[in-house]
Amino acid sequence: MDNFIYQNQTKIVFGKDTENMVGSLIAPTYKKVLLHYGGGSIKKSGLYDRVIASLEKSGVDYIELSGVAPNPRLSLVNEGIALCRENDVDFILAVGGGSVIDSAKAIAIGVLYDGDVWDFFIGKKKAEDSLPFGSIVTIPAAGSENSVSCVVTNDDINIKKGMVSTRAEFAILNPELTYTLPPYQSAAGAIDILAHVMERYFTPTPDVGFTDRLCEATMKTIIDNAPIIMENPEDYNARAQIMWASTIAHNGLLNTGRLGDWASHHIQHAMGGMVDMAHGAGLAVVFPAWMQYVYKHDIARFKQFAMRVWDMDAAFGSDEDIVLEGIRRYKAFAQSLGLPTTLKELGISEEWIPKMAKICGRDGKFVVLEVSDIIEIYKLALV
Ligand code: NZQ
Ligand code: ZN
DSSP states (O other), rough: OOOOOOOOEEEESSSTTGGGGGHHHHHHTOOEEEEESSSSSSHHHHHHHHHHHHHHTTTOEEEEEEOOOOOOHHHHHHHHHHHHHHHOOEEEEEEEEEEHHHHHHHHHHHOOOOOTTTTHTTSSSSSOOOOOEEEEEEESSSSSSGGGGGEEEETTTTTTEEEEEOOOOOEEEEEGGGGGOHHHHHHHEEEEEEEEHHHSSSOOOOHHHHHHHHHHHHHHHHHHHHHHHHHOOTTTHHHHHHHHHHHTSSSSSTTTTSSOOOOHHHHHHHHHHSSSSHHHHHHHHHHHHHHHHHHHHHHHHHHHHHHHHSSOGGGGHHHHHHHHHHHHHHHHHHHHHOOOOSSOOOOOOOGGHHHHHHHHBOSSSSSSSSHHHHHHHHHHHOO
16 A cells, blocks of 8 residues: 545535535635536526525625536636636636536636646646635536546647646535436446546555455445436435445545556547547446456456456356456446447547547556557447
């Protein structure tokens, strides 16, 4: 186990009706809020009205910027930065999923920087400061509400990139807000949560038994509860288990003392820059191909994954048989949720593979992948 420092200042406010507390979480410290949201789901569900009522009740002044697209665009981030500066905004409230929260994070960081906010995404600049921000989460998936990452698509060049950002001041998690999710989004969210754990589970760091067990509990929670919400979208308990697991999966706790891999995420981000897709749907395609390509590197870890997470029995066959059946069970799980398993289904064309692999570059910590390896992984995922 490696040395680590873990600091996480985000206040988590969890449970029914908690969105009504948003005004009192912001006032009296902050005076002027940018309310940031997506394409309108929050208006349809009535959440928007409750948020406005809470802000007004607490005497918080606000302006709005809506229209964040899944795979948030840099152009809207730049609009948000200008708006915050013109209106002396001192707090950003994101109401939505990972896309809205990431857009809010990029705005929060960009407002305090004189240069081009894209500099943070291409590694020219490190994010050390930002306007304070918080969120009301409407989809458990990206975990952005408590993570230190922020992923944005530069719509001038169709490249999607992540950066290490700052953490939110608070996150409001009401599982009831997720009842209105389309099944495909719930499914993609479940796979993204699993992926956040798997990126950490497949580690080169030895002696990480405790965090292995935390990871396994988190993955099991998703595997047990995702089918329940597909059947009954208003099952509060299943929604609640998934929502809390989603935050824990990506808030850094599970990778304390260990290195994560992250190649699969970057392989998916390169796809998301080319074609709009649900991030989790892309991961459902990438992860089995990645596992297939790298499992020989550490058969024991993949066997542990198959046995503890996918309930494989040691009597099933050889270690390799167990590993391959574990990968098959992961794939079958994603399929059972209605997600794609090939690049073709996602509209990714074979000719784009070299370009996407180049965008990723050398990647991965569990196994270091060269661009040529990433090309092979894309090929495995093709059909
Ligand atoms: O825009 P609206 O109308 O709100 O609709 C959204 C959107 O179309 C809809 N939705 C969200 N909550 C809803 C709802 N519809 C009905 N009822 C609700 N309660 O769902 C669609 C997807 O929303 P989005 O925010 O894109 O989903 P998600 O949370 O999966 O975020 C994906 C983005 O997060 C990035 C991904 O790359 C992608 O851009 N990620 C961010 C991470 C981070 N910052 O830590 C880590 C992740 O690995 C990921 O890369
Ligand atoms: Zn993800």
